[in-house]
Amino acid sequence: MKPAAFDYHRPTDVVAALALLDAHGADGKVLAGGQSLVAAMNFRLARPGVLIDVNRIAELDYLRVEGGHLRVGALTRHAAFHRPVVDGPLGTLLSRVVEHVAHYPIRQRGTFAGSLAHADPASEWCLTATVLDAEISVRSLRGARSIPASAFFKGTFTTALEPDELITEIRLPLLDAGWRGGFSEFSRRAGDFALAMALAVLRVESGVIRAARLGIGGVADRAIRLHAVEAALVGREATESIFRAAGAEASRAVEPSADIHASSEYRRDLIAAMVARALAEAAA
């Protein structure tokens, strides 16, 4: 298999990359880890005329804690999260989630930012960004803006990014020691895309849920934040039966997608199970 021919550029700073994006418009594509884009190009599902390889832009390669946020530079690979990147619940949760993102060699190349830009409905990082209220910094020659995750994802493989925009950073709010995270995913084989998954973060005090954030992925055209289920959990006791009830409520809150991998009914059952398990893990 051969991708269609393209022109190749390898800028070494952000401004040069933005100039290239500006010059080539919709025909120009950012090449980050290439773990989604190159596969699509090999199938000729994508045939960009120009590739702008950002892998040598050192200023995008960082991961640091600052101002209450974990700041994830656009070149941060999935594998960077294998070990907790920050003390406390956030680092632990991210290291839990990353095990489910593709396979080990793919995690060595694929990037956090590339996952968000690609916006696969079954992306673990898109679900993480949605549940944790990530902020996505983007730049173009026209200027810079910051997009909340809630406004970033528009549908399957579709985001609020303009063709000339580059994601430069993702900011995840830190979770203080009172929070606990839980994640559950079902896929047929290790490393496959999720048929359904759930991510929960809870603040439990003396056995009572004081705050909750919850979302599901792999079941619709984008990750879904379950605000109503979150609200119903607050003030309740952190018990198995409450978690199972929340799972049932979550499964009724959406009309799950159907494809060759799973029917809508099956996904509905999976949602109930994944939500209950993610909540139980967060409360453990």
Place this chain on the structure above:
Amino acid sequence: MNDRLAITLNVNGQSYPVTVEPRKSLADALREDCGLTGTHLGCEHGVCGACTVIVDGRPVRSCLMFAVQAEGLAVCTVEGLAEGEALHPLQRHFWEQHGLQCGFCTPGFLMLAAGAFEADPTIDEAEMIDVLSSNLCRCTGYQNIAKAVSLALQDMRAGV
């Protein structure tokens, strides 16, 4: 568009000056331009792992990387694993444990395990088994592959 680029690939410590189209995968360049046909291609979309090589100390899919992207980086392929006639511990244990049948997937598994160990020499057995789930074998079955890698891991830790 589509101009061929003259680059130098550094593979197994040796320089290979090659002229490639930007769209040429690292896997194809290794096989066709460097003559290193130990790297195999199965699916060409990241799923099977037959094409796994080590780039700058990390195992990666060489079907999902363009050759031009490897310019200036250190590439290691299965041809670089043995030291002369002395097999690498992974190769030795694959042989002894019957970790291969047709051998199509073998270079990928060897580079996967070698690369995971190089990236993290403290990797434990459970983590290594999870790493092995990255690649597909269609005939041996995974038991002997896992056994071979576990034994090799002990030798690699001990440095024999």
